[in-house]
Amino acid sequence: MHDPSPAEAGPAAELAAVRPGLLPRYRAELPGARAAVLTRLWRALAHEPLPWVTGRVRDGHGLALRLADGRTLHGPHADPYATGAYVTAVRLDREHHTDPARLVSALGVPHAASFAGELGDSVASLALSRAGADHPREWPVRDWEWEQRVVDGHPFHPGCRARPGFSVADQLAYGPEHGPVVGLGTVAVPAARCLVSGQWPAELRDGDRLLVPVHPWQADRVLKRAYAPWRPAHPLMSLRTLALPGGPHVKTALSARLTSSVRDISPYSVEASAALTALATELAARTDGLLHVTRTLGAVTARTAELAALLRESPQVYAGPGERVLPVAALATTCLPDSPAWLAAFTRLALTAGLRLLDLGVALEAHGQNLLVVLSADGTPRRLVYRDLADIRISPARLARHGIAPPALAGRLVTDDETVLRRKLFGSLVAGALAGTAGSGPALGAALRAALPDLPRTADLAALREGPLPAKALTLMRLSPDTPGDQWAALPNPFVLEPGASGQ
Template sequence: MSHSPTAEAEVTDELAVVRPGLLARYTAELPGARAAVLTRLWRALAHEPLPWITGRSRGAHRLALRLAGGRTLHGPHADPYATGDHVTAVHLDRERYDDPARLMADLAVPHAAAFAAELAHSVASLALSRADAERSGEWPERDWEWEQRVVDGHPFHPNCRARPGFSVADQLAYGPEHRPVVEVGTVPVPAAECLVSGDWPDELRDGDELLLPVHPWQAAHVLKRSYDPWRSAHPLMSLRTLAVPGGPHVKTALSARLTSSVRDISTYSVAASAALSALGTELAARTDGLLHVTRTLGAATAHSPDLAALLRESPEEYARPGERVVPVAALATTPLPRSPAWLAAFTRLALTAGLRLLDLGVALEAHGQNLLVVLGADDTPLRLVYRDLADIRISPARLARHGVTPPALTGRLVTDDETALRRKLFGSLVAGALAGTAGSGPALGAALRAALPDLPRTPDLAALRQGPLPAKALTLMRLSPEIPGDQWTALPNPLVLEPGTSDQ
């Protein structure tokens, strides 16, 4: 059986030079990495509105997808909320595929070749991440140590670990799962040529110049210039955001494609950051202590998405003695006893806070990276912390209805469209953070049903209960690069989903 020799062989060759001790473990992790990416791809094929899939039919134990042109894909039933590596092979007509990149290449649909290359990179990079994963089993003590536990990346995106443009040495030096210390630098820029939002600290000023924090990869590969040393820091899940010990989290521009997006920082985001931070603080105060929003301390840009930075509070600021603040994406990696009762309590907390904010007028992008949970000494979920307001949605009409003055913002963050607002919250929180924590449709549905009696009775809750669940069509988006912005799919409602009925 042939696989994706280029990506896998490239990593093998580079590892032999930079970390030969990982070679055996990397090779052993490849089959599981292929299954992990294939599982995510098969979920997309089963549930996204891909134009070249003309029909889906369920048998007793298999799902069949009819393709334009007459071919048929066969594979196991696809629970849209399941995580893990459970799809080890599918069949295109009579040929067996255990390699997602080879499958996509042989489907030969528009843009398949480029996407296949990304899938091959995702497999190779995921195997590398798993080969070097922390295996001590000890509970982390610091915020960045929790982030390092998220080895597999996005729980539902086939490009869960794709980092094209990053060599093996780059991944080992900058990927949080490899536990590096990154030397963040600064680049001087005349203050008159910069846009600043919020308070820019004196530490990052030098006379008439601002010192903009820069990621070393960005300096070498995009800016192509030297930089001055500033702070040693620990990369977080997003890779471009780093925790300075005893200090803030620093979000840097990193103009590489990670998962789906190029991670630069737009001038729009910098300009909006102070107003968004003030709004987040104001609305969080109305949640009776259920939710905190980390403040953006300052943001600056040299009017370039490639040279900008944001300074943000650490979520640890909101932990009391004896408490832990854990990114939701890391919950699946912890030894927590995620019993049905615990999952219901967490679901109740997350949806109560999310629905309150949505009713007030803000839809959070509450996926497992942005949303953190404060755990008590007995692991009870107590409160939530939300970070990174750069992709929320704001409804001026809803804010005004609750006596909140809308921020003086225009552009993509602002909408009164109820479908867009609900997609933002439910697609990220329910189909993302909660589904990834539950690990299956039946478990997610049970948690939602247990939480329902205590949730705020809003029109948004009624919409969540009645219709299918929106989720980003991540594979469709990668296969239609000519269409800007998010595209969506409708997943079976987990509140009514029963075991064995998870296919469309």
């Protein structure tokens, strides 16, 4: 019997007050949520370059991790590309652990206390998400309905559902998996104080003032100011981006830590948005119709990351008659990836588009949230749609090699470092979107090998085939709050993983 942790008991008490009928389901979902988060944590312990893991020994019983303090952590073989919840317990010397938060506390490594708190929050939020999700078996019709089906969040991050600062009532009101309608508001700001990129619509202008769309959580908890009601909207996977019925998507500032990052919109992102849209549109036109990029229609900031918004095309505009557009993360909620032929076709499409754009000079952050697939009526993958250009990487040298004028941008988006460019694409697309869709290392390896003959023969493809696969070291990053930027793990090359292999 597992005694509920404070992170689990707190939401239970809140549920008893705000939605008591959901409490039994929440409690029933807790064991599975612990296993799901523990599985993600065990993957990180097995594969990330954590400084206090001094050795990894695989035997017939599983995997043993030698720790710097002399203890040993035992668990099952760790497939770095597996999804699901196959780890229900690990053993630290003689002590068994089923709770990821308590395991991290027992490890006692630097910054363990704060990370353990995030994991406890992730477990509780995941159990709440699973308890509240009640989606029909039929395929959705509207774009936001696909987003609501992605209940478990990030397939490999232990903080897959961490939402610190969100109460149970907040999650029920704003979490897409709960199917709410969110009433967006606006805050009026003198136009002279704002930075605008692209076209800001007349609907959001009031004389010499601009009306900036604001998420109600942001207005209440961060801005602490009143706002005017605007329009109802449906939250998407990122929670801060919402779909207006019949209209564009609205990306709002939301200064909360979700999974790893604080979600806001920097003035830099607003300033760069029009140039990024123009560049991405030009490059997408060179992919022979394989890839479309949703355009940022307009962006505004009150010159602060806490009050800003972007209006972006809905991916639905790129669907033809009878076609569906859905985030790649939602593919796992269908039976499509169960077919090796379908998975190979999708892998071929995604890698062909990603490699072409990389060769042209742009590395996409093509994880399962940003990358969408257009399916025909029979489920065949036809095209891709990419959204959110805020974290791509641009190579001026590669663009120039293809006769493309680099945009007048500087800062973190611009680099000619091949390692940085390849990490951006391969870490998000292969170690993220494709791995999460395949569900295991052997399935991913088989799909990659089947797709290989038709992929563009570039130096980037050779690098992907020959070396380990880069993936963000998500747990190392959470345990290294004083180290800025991304940190990376080197995962076993999925091209060589055979059926029955665990990758460790």
